[in-house]
Amino acid sequence: MIFSSPLKKATLIKRYKRFLADVILEDGTETTIYCANTGAMTGCGEQGDSIFYSTSDNKKRKYQYTWEFTLTSKNHLICVNTAKANALVAAAIEQGCIPELLGYQDCQAEVKYGEENSRIDFLLSDPTKVDCYVEVKSCTLLDERYQVGDGFFPDAVTTRGQKHLRELIEMKHQGYRSVLLFAVLHSGINNVQAADFIDKKYAALFEQAKMEGVEVICYFPDLTSYIDL
Structure with a gap:
């Protein structure tokens, strides 16, 4: 809950x-x-x-x-409460609902890391695997100018988000697993893309991150289970 x-x-x-x-x-x-x-x-x-x-x-x-x-x-x-994204993802990791993140023994939240004074949302660790750094972003911007169901991040210029991408790229360079996880908190969104029409710098860093091995995962929680429609 x-x-x-x-x-x-x-x-x-x-x-x-x-x-x-x-x-x-x-x-x-x-x-x-x-x-x-x-x-x-x-x-x-x-x-x-x-x-x-x-x-x-x-x-x-x-x-x-x-x-x-x-x-x-x-x-x-x-x-619309972005603070709930991490709680939803934490529960999903614990319950094994995100296949890409299965198999880790320990999950720590808000761990200090990186060269830009950051905190990773979740650090997954296991004696048999390299550590996995998971940065969570909530996605609620539906923009169907291209096709139905298109979701975008961010919905405003985000220097903080740019910093997080740089940190993920650096952790990948150090040999760790780096994951950018979009918690899709809008029932009309089917996929997520970088919003280059809002933040070109973030979109460029997003493409760089993917090219350098940062994984991008979209998680679609069942929002209807939390309210009585």
Whole structure:
């Protein structure tokens, strides 16, 4: 479980100041909730969309509710809380749901590594294998200008993401296994590509990383299991 209690439904009015959104609760009350997403969230929340929120029991929080999912007018389900991507991937690794990452004895999260003061999302290790460095990115940008189901990352210029690609390339050079794992948190996305129309530098590094042996994996979690539609 990545939520301690069932999510509740509301109607989105608008998102603003990146971290805030105004919504109408099911009882008709209008309130402000927290949005745990620093990206552009393109297509992930339009006025009138249904959203699902969690409730915090932390009395020190200014905003009790957190926006977790969006159900769009096209019936696409999107997990907009990017902090949940790592929890979903951690559970998938533990349960053996990602075939490419099977066979490791130990999985450590947030391990310091690299020359640019980074932390790898997951370091997989086993006495019989070389260590595997796994960097997780959540993908929610659906852009069907080319074909149906095309997903892209990033949805905004990301110097942090560029740094992570450089670090993965360097770990591959050192003889380790390097993996860029896209957690696809949008039910309308079937594949993931680098968004060169948003961040050309990231897209160039992405192509370089693949050429130098960094593996790219897409993981498609079942988002419907976390909400009551």
